[in-house]
Amino acid sequence: MTNIRANSVSQIDDGTPSAQGSITIENVSKSYGETEVLSNVSLSIGSGSFVTLLGPSGCGKTTLLRLIAGFIEPSRGQISIDGQNVNGIPTQKRPIGMVFQNLALFPHFTVYENIAYGLKLRQISSKEIEFRVGQFIELVGLQGLGERRIAQLSGGQKQRVALARSLVLEPSILLLDEPLSALDLQLRKQLQFSLKDIQKVLKTTFVFVTHDQEEATLMSDQVVVMSAGEVQQIGSPQSIYERPETLFVSKFIGEVNELAGTVRTIKGDMLEIDTAIGLISLPKSTAHGLVAVEGAPCVVCLRPEKLMTLPTGSSAAAGRISFDGVVEDRLALGPMIRNTVRCKNLKLISLTMTGNDANSLHTGDHCSVQFDAENVQLFSPLTGDLALAFGERE
Structure with a gap:
C-alpha cells in the first residue's frame, strides 16, 4: 500500500496548529421550537478512534x-x-470531512475529477493533486478506474x-452518516472491513452513524x-453487549430473553426473585453494593448464548x-x-454449539434449561436503569 501520511496538522479559523x-x-441540547431532539448529551471522542453513534x-x-x-x-x-470551542465556527473552518448517505458525487465528473475537486478549490498545485489523488485511489481500491464516469x-x-x-483533504475528523445503508448485505460487509x-492506516478520527447493531x-x-x-x-462493543447499563441497551443490542420478576425475599447472602418460570435464587454478594428491596418489580435479562438447553436429567453444576x-x-x-424452549407459559431462546448433547435433542423433547447466576442482569421496569448486576463490570 502506498505510504500515506498518518495525519496532517489541522487548523481551526486562525491557522494555529492543534492536536489531531x-x-x-x-451538556449539549438541541431543540426545534418546543421539541427537544437532543437532551444534555456529554461525551469525549479520542483522537484517532473509530466511534459509532448507534440507535433507532x-x-x-x-x-x-x-x-x-x-x-x-x-441550543x-x-x-x-x-x-x-467550535460553537459558531462554520463548517468549512472545522477540520472535518463528511461522507453523506446520498454520496453527493458529481455525475458528469470522472472518478479522478471527483476526488480532486476539493484540492482544486484549495488551489493546490497540479503536481500535488495528481500525487495525492493517486494515493487515495489506491488506498480505497479504485486502481485503474480514475477515468471512469x-x-x-x-x-x-x-x-x-x-x-x-x-x-484526500486530510481532515483530522471524518463524519459518516449511514454511508453503507443502501448497499446489499455482501457488499456492505466488504466495505465495513475496508473502512476499518x-x-x-490514516489514524483519522471516524465518527460513524448507523442503526445497525452488527455494523457498529x-x-x-x-x-x-x-x-x-x-x-x-x-x-x-463487548462491554455494551455483555454489561448493558439500561434495559433499552440490553434489548437493543443483540437478542435477549426478558422475564418479568419480583423480589420475593432477601435472606442473608441470597436474593430470591419470582418469575414466570419459577423462583430464581441469586447471590446477593455479587450485587456490587446496589440495593434490592423486597417486593420491588424487576426485569430479568439473559442472553441466548448464556442459556444452555440440555437433555432432561442433565445435572446442573454448583451455582447453576x-x-x-x-x-x-x-x-x-x-x-x-x-x-x-417453552418453560411453563414462557418461551425462551437459547443458542447452543452444534455437537455433543445439542444433537441429541429434537422438537417436542423435554429438556433442562440452565444458566449461571453471574450471567443474570436485573433492571427496573419503572426507570429502565440497572438495578442489580451479577459478575464483573468495567
Whole structure:
C-alpha cells in the first residue's frame, strides 16, 4: 500500500496548529421550537478512534453528527475540537470531512475529477493533486478506474469515491452518516472491513452513524448507544453487549430473553426473585453494593448464548440455575443451533454449539434449561436503569 501520511496538522479559523481529531461534547441540547431532539448529551471522542453513534431512527444520532459538523448549532452546551470551542465556527473552518448517505458525487465528473475537486478549490498545485489523488485511489481500491464516469460505477465503487474525496483533504475528523445503508448485505460487509482498515492506516478520527447493531460492533472502538435524544451507554462493543447499563441497551443490542420478576425475599447472602418460570435464587454478594428491596418489580435479562438447553436429567453444576422445559423449535445457524424452549407459559431462546448433547435433542423433547447466576442482569421496569448486576463490570 502506498505510504500515506498518518495525519496532517489541522487548523481551526486562525491557522494555529492543534492536536489531531479529539472531540468533546459538553451538556449539549438541541431543540426545534418546543421539541427537544437532543437532551444534555456529554461525551469525549479520542483522537484517532473509530466511534459509532448507534440507535433507532429518531434517536438524535444524525442531529449530533450535524452539530459536530457545524451544519446546525446547539441550543445549549459546547462542542470542542482539539480543545477549541467550535460553537459558531462554520463548517468549512472545522477540520472535518463528511461522507453523506446520498454520496453527493458529481455525475458528469470522472472518478479522478471527483476526488480532486476539493484540492482544486484549495488551489493546490497540479503536481500535488495528481500525487495525492493517486494515493487515495489506491488506498480505497479504485486502481485503474480514475477515468471512469460515476454512472459507470457500481454502488460499492461510488461509496469508495465518496470516501476518497473526503479523505484526500486530510481532515483530522471524518463524519459518516449511514454511508453503507443502501448497499446489499455482501457488499456492505466488504466495505465495513475496508473502512476499518483505512481508518487504521490514516489514524483519522471516524465518527460513524448507523442503526445497525452488527455494523457498529464490527467496526468500532467505542459505541455510543442513543435513545430519545439521550446517551444510554458509552463503551466498547463487548462491554455494551455483555454489561448493558439500561434495559433499552440490553434489548437493543443483540437478542435477549426478558422475564418479568419480583423480589420475593432477601435472606442473608441470597436474593430470591419470582418469575414466570419459577423462583430464581441469586447471590446477593455479587450485587456490587446496589440495593434490592423486597417486593420491588424487576426485569430479568439473559442472553441466548448464556442459556444452555440440555437433555432432561442433565445435572446442573454448583451455582447453576435449572428449569424443566419442552423444545418447541430448532433452527441450525451454521455452527450454532437456535432452540425455542417453552418453560411453563414462557418461551425462551437459547443458542447452543452444534455437537455433543445439542444433537441429541429434537422438537417436542423435554429438556433442562440452565444458566449461571453471574450471567443474570436485573433492571427496573419503572426507570429502565440497572438495578442489580451479577459478575464483573468495567
